Amino acid sequence: MDCNTCDTAPAVVINKPEVVQVALTISDKAKEMLGSAFGDDRSHALLVGVLSGGCSGYMYDLQIVESTDQDCQELKVDGFRVLVPNASSHLLDGIEIDYVDRLMGGGFKINNPNASSSCGCGESFA
């Protein structure tokens, strides 16, 4: 394989979508659950991101982090620090973070107006 020419071979253009200033909401139940997860320590942040993959092409990624090396926008929502990576901001504008209290399939859920479809487990969307 001629890899010495990789530098001169054409790079596949990966179109980076425009960064959107994200607005998001957190449901009362999700606030309650986040409150018990964070406790009184609000130095940590909720990272709301998107990974490629999953049944529908994109997967939500929720993490509690102190900081991240991702290029993020920081929001203050109901007293919580929320970090949204700029690379996935176009997929996350307008979402509601909800919490579903169920024995099976329960937990944090994202209601996303940008999603045209979601997979059964709710973790993946297109």
Place this chain on the structure above:
Amino acid sequence: MGIYKLDSYVLIIRGKDRLSFIDGLSTNKVEGNCSTVFTTTAAKIIDLVDVIDMGDFIAIVGHQPYKDNLIQHISKRVLNQDISIVDISSNNSVYLSTEDIVVGDKITKRNTWRGYLLVAPNSEVIESNMSEDEFSEYRVENMIPHQGHEITPSVHPLACGLGDLVHEAKGCYIGQEILARMRSRGRQGKELVKQTNPVEGATTKGKTHSLAIVRKKIE
């Protein structure tokens, strides 16, 4: 039998997320050298690719006419991952050898389910000594589906003989729910068969036998 020149593209993917990125979007477990299939949400084929692990990067080799759709499919899913993609198709040619042959250092050789895949820089001359008819005969004899014949955007991998490339236990990928349901319910609809000529609707015609995708008989 010989060596056949494929109509292929070669993309180089670099970055620490290169394997997990391809793994998350295709049917097989991608941990190194393998073949895997990219599918739509309806589980229809975008392309079958051979993944060649070159150590600090991977190459994916697919069917040239399907390149644009594949690039469109994967490039919009590069979000935060450490991924860069370079197209080296114009600098290299791709061959399939039915036998294990000795090649020079500049030629990359991988043993795949279809035969030995050879990726050669344009400076290295490899003589293609199989005609298209001979390649078809080889494929019919060994029931090897090929892009543009059996492997097309209108079928899913289970229908065209690529079931071995659909991993049963890996996590989610695009099209997985449909393929898993087909398998678990035994309803894959169609299947690849080799039949004695004449074969109605043959996808690849051989001298005495042909390949065709037919509705699977319910047992």
